[in-house]
Amino acid sequence: MALDFYHGHGSPFSWRVWLALEAKKIPYELKVLSFQNEDTKKPEFKAVNPRGQVPTIVDDGYALWESLAILEYLDERFASGAKLYPGDAASRGRMRRLVAEMEAYLYREGVSPIVDELFWSGDKGPNPEIVAKARDKVRDELEYMAKELKGKFFAGDSLTAADCVMAPLLQYCKRITFRKPETKLLQHIYKAHAFLIQTPRESTVADAEPPSCVFDRGLAVRQQGCNHVFHL
Numbered sequence: 001m002a003l004d005f006y007h008g009h010g011s012p013f014s015w016r017v018w019l020a021l022e023a024k025k026i027p028y029e030l031k032v033l034s035f036q037n038e039d040t041k042k043p044e045f046k047a048v049n050p051r052g053q054v055p056t057i058v059d060d061g062y063a064l065w066e067s068l069a070i071l072e073y074l075d076e077r078f079a080s081g082a083k084l085y086p087g088d089a090a091s092r093g094r095m096r097r098l099v100a101e102m103e104a105y106l107y108r109e110g111v112s113p114i115v116d117e118l119f120w121s122g123d124k125g126p127n128p129e130i131v132a133k134a135r136d137k138v139r140d141e142l143e144y145m146a147k148e149l150k151g152k153f154f155a156g157d158s159l160t161a162a163d164c165v166m167a168p169l170l171q172y173c174k175r176i177t178f179r180k181p182e183t184k185l186l187q188h189i190y191k192a193h194a195f196l197i198q199t200p201r202e203s204t205v206a207d208a209e210p211p212s213c214v215f216d217r218g219l220a221v222r223q224q225g226c227n228h229v230f231h232l
């Protein structure tokens with residue numbers, strides 16, 4: 001039975017899981033929730049996930065949320081497709097380290113403060129010092145992570161958990177730069193990851209969806225998912 005995947009467009013956390021489902025070739029039913037309509041706060045969804053957040057999966061009646069927990073679950077539960085945490089204990093330890101570093105430093109100290117300041121600071125407006133510091137952090141972390149690439153992806157030629165976490169963050173940087181060109185976040189990232197070479201630069205709609213390169217099941221899924229684009 002296909003598992004249910006609750007997704008919201010533009011959510012980098014939700015993308016992680018979408019990429020993983022595709023890379024692992026797991027059958028799933030895409031359930032797109034609209035942030036604008038506050039679908040995530042509706043009682044029927046909170047009955048599934050009391051936090052009211054995407055991503056959430058339901059696998060044969062078992063509900064799970066938190067993107068990183070879901071990635072590990074999918075990898076253990078399904079042998080098909082890409083191995084998200086490949087290799088021996090040391091390799092898997094490295095994978096968990098990369099994911100933890102991306103979450104703690106690239107996202108929490110870099111991308112997130114930029115988004116908070118530039119898009120959610122309301123009447124008081126963005127604090128330029130916070131934005132500048134966070135921008136430097138994004139630059140430093142991307143330089144650090146670029147050194148961790150082993151070929152096309154973080155563990156060679158096949159997509160892993162670290163790639164599922166990195167790609168949406170890079171796309172997020174693209175969307176920030178499209179809306180706020182003065183951040184110039186893009187200039188740091190084009191060499192950083194294989195996904196960026198394979199996604200169009202211009203379209204904000206395309207940039208709010210997962211990259212097409214892992215979608216070997218065709219356009220249907222992507223089109224189904226195109227109804228509500230999350231505008232940063």
Ligand SMILES: N[C@@H](CCC(=O)N[C@@H](CS)C(=O)NCC(=O)O)C(=O)O
Pocket residue numbers: 008010011012013014035038040041052053054055065066067068
């Ligand atoms: N730590 C969570 C974060 C999930 C999260 O923050 N999801 C946001 C979207 S980016 C959400 O669903 N927010 C609900 C809402 O805004 O209504 C994870 O890794 O899955």
